[in-house]
Amino acid sequence: MALLLAPYNDAMRLGMGFNSFTQQLCVNDAVRLAGGKQEISTDKSLRPQYNPGLMTAPDGSTVDISQNVTWTAKFVDKMSEVTNSLNVSGSLQVKLETGEAGVNVSASFLDSNKFKESDINYFIQVRVTNQKLIAEDLTDFTPIPNVPFSEFNRVYGDSFISGFIEGGEFNAIISIKLNDSSQATKIKGDLEGSIGFSGIQVSASASLDKEDSKSNIDGETTISVSWRGGGDIKDATVTDWTLDTLKRVAMEFPEHVMACPMRTYAILTKYTSLKSFYEQSIKGSPLDYENAGVYSSALLDAYMDYKVMWRDIQQAAWDVDKGQSALTAKNALPEFAELQAESKAYYDKQMVEYNQKQQALQAASTSTDPNATQPPAPIVPAQQALPEGPIPPNNIVPYKGNQFGLDAARRDCRFEMIKIVREVDAVATDPRIACDPSRTWQYLSPAVFRMLLPTVTDVKKQKEAEAAAAAAKALEAAKDKDSQNVSNDLATTKKKLDESQTQLNQLKGDNAKLQKEVADAAAYKSQVSPYNGWCPVKLNTPIRIRSVFSKKCFQYDYSDNKGTHAVQQWDISDDPNQKASIRTWAFSIRHIASGKFLTTNNTTNDTVELVFGAFPTFFAFQDLGKGELMVHIAEMPQYTLNIYFALMTNGAALKGWNGAAKGENDKWYFKDFADHNI
Template sequence: MSPPYNSTMRVGMGYNSFTQETCARDVVKPALATSKPNNITLAAQSTKPLDQVHSSAQFVSRFGDLLEAFGVTPAAYIKNDGSRAAEYAQFLNVDHFNGHHIHYLIRVLAAREVPCSPELIEFDVISAAAAEPAKVYGDSFITGFLEGGELVALISVKLRRPSEENIAVGKCRLEGQVGLVFRVATAATAAGEVDGETTTIVWRKCGLGMDAPNQWTPQSVREEVMSFPKNAFANPVRLGPVLSKYTTLKSFLTSKIKVPEYEKSGAYIRAASLLEDYLEYKGVWGSIHIAALQVEAGHFSLTPQPQSPELLQLSSEAKAESEAVFSDYEDVRSSKSSSSVIATNEGRPYAATVLGLTKARRDCEREMLKIIDSLAANPEANAEDPSRQHLNPTVFRMLVPRITDIAKQQLELDTTQQLEKSLRAEAELQQKYAKLELTKNDVARELQDVKKKIEPYRGWCPIELDKPFRLVNVATTRSMDYDFTNSNGPSYQLHTWDQEKDNSNQKFEVVLGDAKGYYIRHVVSGRYLTPTWTSDVGVHMDFYDNFPFPFTFNRIDADNRARQVY
């Protein structure tokens, strides 16, 4: 990835690819017999330069990945805090990046390489540069430029309900909405809208001025991406330098000049680690600033961190190592600045006051400056151990007072209390419900008992209810007779008598009784058949007005209903 272009770049100029800074001009020149330095121009090739289009679309989850996509090195970002990448400044906003859950980066680079003419082959040895080769020469030189156009779009989504599952679904939906043909989908496209707030930033670098829509959408971004290369090649601008290493020059190899070798020293790897610490410190710095304002306004409260002997020991060791490292290039620092080695935090927690936060913020700035100064003074020395020059940000966080959002804490407390109240109310309702269920079952049983007591018996009966019938003695064929109507006066005797068709004293009926059985009633008198007393020969019966007795009927032979006892 070519570093970003700036207007100070010239062919033959030294360049520091680690910090992405331009160095001295004309450090590499054409052959002396061929051309003078001021006659160096971009080559007018006989054949048309090869046009190349590089398109990519990817989800980025780390800020370092975003820097890499733009060709900005960690060291360049730390040293200049993004100022050197002014073209990309709107994309390299850490707060914006951390405030969103999904980032979809689309980049289209339509470029052709235009080398210089005549060819640069002579390395110019500058005697005064021996002390600071990195500043004068850098580690490479500019041999040409990339021309064409560049389009960058960053679609960021802040989900309403962030979770791993929702992030995965949001990525699939966003990818499907953009629908770029050169992008191989990582998962099946999910239908529907992304559930969150979407922010789209689009930057175009091209010689042709193009109007932007009032609001970028995934569809308009796709249309712009597909049509951009043609416009870029038709109206090219410089995009970045073409760099070459000094080791490609014979004249350099014969010289005694030594330029930095950042790849071999591991400086790039260490700078990436420093970037993580720098960004974390930057986040701490911002949060402390906001917290101090909120504490003064009475919205936040502070709680001191506990004192830790381990932190004191760790801080003491870090301070000694920091002083040892800075002493290695003390002369270099003193030649540029009169400042002394910045003191390391002594491992003591800051006071839980606004003044304590102010001191913590100042020390946070110092730790950030340590990272910047170490890169500026001696990047390769820094590569030995990037953590020796500054306090680990995780340790620093352990010294800053715990910050509590009072309103949020009260809301959480109210929510917890409300939840506990709801749980208690629910438990009480469950208990009441259980009691009601028990009561309901008891009432149901009581109702069944009452029902059995008050509802008339409706068991099997051999004859139709409320219909007159005779009770006949099978052995004598005589009918039961209750002497109630008699010309000589009723005797009220229950006895058997010859069957007489119209004799009303011989007519009885079965009627509904109580829950225990039916009543047998004498039709004329309205009296009820009731047992009176028992003897060895059986049970004696009689009829009474107020003492009905319940009867039930059973079959003698269930298979032959003609034979019955009733």
């Protein structure tokens, strides 16, 4: 059987009665030491129970202490997960939330509002047990005379305090409310694996230091911490709680507890485990809350959901009143009518049972003993004690989208919270109802109630969203317009291209026609000049024309600037495969810089004047050997290119010479322009 524990508080005494469901203290000295009805238990009756072992104290000495240390670090979604880890019953936490608990419990450090608002809740717990102190001789149940059967559970509870656990406990909750809830999974992934407790790896990865939290987490982070035992667990370097400092303090916590332990939990023992309880001649018995714990946790989670909704309704009413929010009523679903019929039928059944019990109580209170001076007080078993009248169920109709609807929702939300508190009291009175499968409509499910609330819309954000939608629509329209313009431009361009293609085809036709005309003209000209078809065959390499006799280079004499000129580049057409003495191929000689051709002008019996013009005269070459050649006018081969009068000065004129004697003046070198060798 698992050890039954309750959070320790200073009012606890050995032998004191205790209600394990509500975790409320009951009568003192319900159980005393064996062997004497008047002898009560004190701390001297405690006996330590632990496994001996040696640990090193801060001063270096060894002490006979063996600690049991448990580290827990996990993501939690429900507040009941935390309260269960703290051994705080759900019913006590509900009472704590309503302000009816009257005690300070270990879960009071939790900010329930922050917990429910947050997207991520991370729970860290370090539980250290130095030793268990057990009062083994605490065995005699001592009932109080004349306690009615119906008052047994209120007076004695269902268990008693039989010992204490000494050690320490460190608890921390990190609550993160993100501005973008969709990032919760990513943040959890980033947090995975950062805190590793010696030998085990637990959930959380990325330090929540100030710098990291600002850069990695876009939201609000709240850290709540409590501890018992260990004395001053923070050194001077810990000035702010972060995930890094929490890890460091948690790792060092067991050593602090070894030096400064405290009582952390009370050990509870059921009355039914005592032999003396069955030996007493009493009426009544403790209630069995074994199966009520799960139900109380569900009640706690439902109560917290309603508490958050009640605050949200208040906030929505304020925002609507200030004009910051707008309301929209939800649509009624077909399932609402079914739930309404079920809740109404269950309420009618409860009212019938309530009226029957009330009539039975009135009948019992009116029956009197004729020999008695005063009528006896009615005795109703605890399991059959008359509860309060049931509260009418919610109509399960969506609330109006205005302030009147919010006011009704706020009122109904409060009634649902009251129903949950009354259900806690009902389970405390009769724990069997926690296992009653027909008890389904004590309060409306928070999930269903949330579906009835009007939708709250932030006016500012709605306007921003509408403006963004309008801008997106305008952008889309602009894109469509641009697309249409581009399409129009493409069509226009295609049309122009088609027109250009038509013009090009026409020009091609004209060009073909012109080429034909040129070809016809060339054919006609070939009949007039037999050399026309031989030229020009252009060589791309410029040549130098040098006189063999004068060693002077042939150059162009400008009509407006007579005198010495630089050596000019010339371009002739040549066929290197032609080897005849006077080649049958004819060539034109063109000046590259001016683009003009060497052509004939005036003709006499002995000479032909040579000038530069737009139309070429064709020349044939006679190979004389040794790199020398003679240049003949193709159509008048008796004329050769000659330096007139064999002048040796600059500016000598060129003539076509018809003399019989061909001398040095008629010989030339034709070389590459870059070749300066004679």
